[in-house]
Amino acid sequence: MDLDKLVIQGGYPFSGSVQVAGAKNAALPVLAASVLGGRRVNLSNVPDVADVHSMLELLHFHGAEKAVLHNGRLSFSTEALSGSETPYDIMRRMRASFLVLAPLVGRFGRARISRPGGCAIGTRPVDFHLQALETLGAKVWLDGGIIEVQAPKGLRGNRITFPSPSVGATHTAMMAAAAASGETEIVNCAREPEIADVAAFLTALGAHIEGAGTHRIRVQGATSWRDVDHTILPDRIEAASYLIAAAMTGGQLEIIGGRLEHLGAALRILEAAGISVFPSDRGLMAERKGILKSVDVTTETFPGFPTDLQAQFMALMCLADGVSTIQERIFDARFMHVPELQRMGADIRQNGSTAIVRGVGQFHGAEVMATDLRASMSLVLAGLVAKGETTIHRVYHLDRGFEDIDGKLRRCGARIERISI
Numbered sequence: 429m430d431l432d433k434l435v436i437q438g439g440y441p442f443s444g445s446v447q448v449a450g451a452k453n454a455a456l457p458v459l460a461a462s463v464l465g466g467r468r469v470n471l472s473n474v475p476d477v478a479d480v481h482s483m484l485e486l487l488h489f490h491g492a493e494k495a496v497l498h499n500g501r502l503s504f505s506t507e508a509l510s511g512s513e514t515p516y517d518i519m520r521r522m523r524a525s526f527l528v529l530a531p532l533v534g535r536f537g538r539a540r541i542s543r544p545g546g547c548a549i550g551t552r553p554v555d556f557h558l559q560a561l562e563t564l565g566a567k568v569w570l571d572g573g574i575i576e577v578q579a580p581k582g583l584r585g586n587r588i589t590f591p592s593p594s595v596g597a598t599h600t601a602m603m604a605a606a607a608a609s610g611e612t613e614i615v616n617c618a619r620e621p622e623i624a625d626v627a628a629f630l631t632a633l634g635a636h637i638e639g640a641g642t643h644r645i646r647v648q649g650a651t652s653w654r655d656v657d658h659t660i661l662p663d664r665i666e667a668a669s670y671l672i673a674a675a676m677t678g679g680q681l682e683i684i685g686g687r688l689e690h691l692g693a694a695l696r697i698l699e700a701a702g703i704s705v706f707p708s709d710r711g712l713m714a715e716r717k718g719i720l721k722s723v724d725v726t727t728e729t730f731p732g733f734p735t736d737l738q739a740q741f742m743a744l745m746c747l748a749d750g751v752s753t754i755q756e757r758i759f760d761a762r763f764m765h766v767p768e769l770q771r772m773g774a775d776i777r778q779n780g781s782t783a784i785v786r787g788v789g790q791f792h793g794a795e796v797m798a799t800d801l802r803a804s805m806s807l808v809l810a811g812l813v814a815k816g817e818t819t820i821h822r823v824y825h826l827d828r829g830f831e832d833i834d835g836k837l838r839r840c841g842a843r844i845e846r847i848s849i
């Protein structure tokens with residue numbers, strides 16, 4: 429599995445429809461939050477991706493009922509779960525495993541956890557998460573790679589002010605506040621649509637939350653917990669990646685489940701680049717209008733242009749007319765796709781956190797290495813339109829977050845084959 433590779437023959441007509449999965453980046457914090465109540469959780473639209481299976485493994489390790497994902501549905505109880513040390517083997521696989529820390533502390537008053545791994549896209553500290561827990565009364569000890577947090581008398585509501593918006597730390601703060609006594613105000617928080625989805629889940633579980641989706645969230649801690657039914661929102665990054673696939677291949681694509689309001693600034697930027705996007709009965713329709721045009725982009729927190737779409741957009745800009753400047757402002761090392769796209773003929777000059785992309789009109793097939801989740805998608809997109817054959821090694825990065833990527837592309841006409849070694 430880890431050594432699977434994808435072989436793509438480029439240049440075949442690409443059109444049809446793609447069903448967007450539930451958002452990985454909402455499903456993971458929702459699963460982590462399920463620890464809090466010790467109740468039954470029924471989830472729909474859960475994406476069948478490796479990170480979700482790792483999170484289920486983590487919950488089961490802690491004693492949650494074993495959950496089997498079928499047709500996007502999951503049902504399990506976390507009643508029998510008990511607080512204990514979270515093993516490094518699971519923590520190293522994905523950053524989001526760190527999200528179980530606040531719910532474990534909230535429920536059991538204590539947790540030991542190792543620092544998280546995940547995509548190699550920068551330094552990715554966890555200080556905001558720990559500060560949020562400390563503000564609610566927890567004590568934190570750092571012991572090399574292990575973090576211990578204790579709140580034996582329970583967490584207490586307070587005002588948490590983040591130095592800058594963080595998606596993960598906002599989830600941590602909301603989950604801790606849901607378990608805390610009294611009211612918590614979270615200031616300068618992230619506004620991504622996934623935050624509002626997690627807030628809706630926590631509200632259904634028993635907390636009272638206002639303001640999710642704005643810079644200021646108010647949480648009234650739960651006094652009792654309930655069983656929950658919740659549907660995960662659609663994956664906006666997957667949807668936008670397929671919008672870019674339509675633009676690059678020139679095909680018309682229906683993105684079932686895609687939502688305009690989740691695209692934020694990406695909608696305006698994709699339209700400026702020459703993609704026509706409009707709502708359809710089932711989601712979004714996308715097609716290229718005329719030649720692709722260069723557009724400058726800076727990654728920002730939502731509703732700005734997402735860092736999780738930067739690599740895919742860079743692949744698109746390689747085919748555009750002119751020169752585009754792409755600035756990565758969220759992570760300090762998220763240009764791992766640059767040398768791989770260069771192997772396929774791209775003309776990209778990187779200077780620190782800025783990449784200058786000169787359109788080359790055409791990629792050529794090559795052997796390339798997937799380096800992280802979204803970077804890998806940029807290579808797939810390039811492979812779809814490249815002249816000749818592209819082989820992408822280390823496909824497990826893609827499998828972490830894109831559901832059935834080869835199946836979805838194949839059904840739209842792509843010649844893509846997965847080779848298991």
Ligand SMILES: CC(=O)N[C@H]1[C@@H](OP(=O)(O)OP(=O)(O)OC[C@H]2O[C@@H](n3ccc(=O)[nH]c3=O)[C@H](O)[C@@H]2O)O[C@H](CO)[C@@H](O)[C@@H]1O
Nearest residue numbers: 453524552553554555556557594595596597735736758759
């Ligand atoms: C599982 C999940 O949802 N992952 C997403 C989440 O990651 P993640 O939650 O890790 O990203 P953050 O929003 O926390 O990171 C934003 C910035 O804040 C910094 N920071 C963050 C936490 C902290 O304690 N200290 C600190 O300095 C980070 O280094 C980064 O520069 O949001 C990112 C930004 O949209 C996305 O790319 C990831 O796909």
Ligand SMILES: C=C(OP(=O)(O)O)C(=O)O
Nearest residue numbers: 523524546547736801802
């Ligand atoms: C970087 C990502 O995930 P994670 O935060 O889990 O590493 C991502 O989804 O693009």
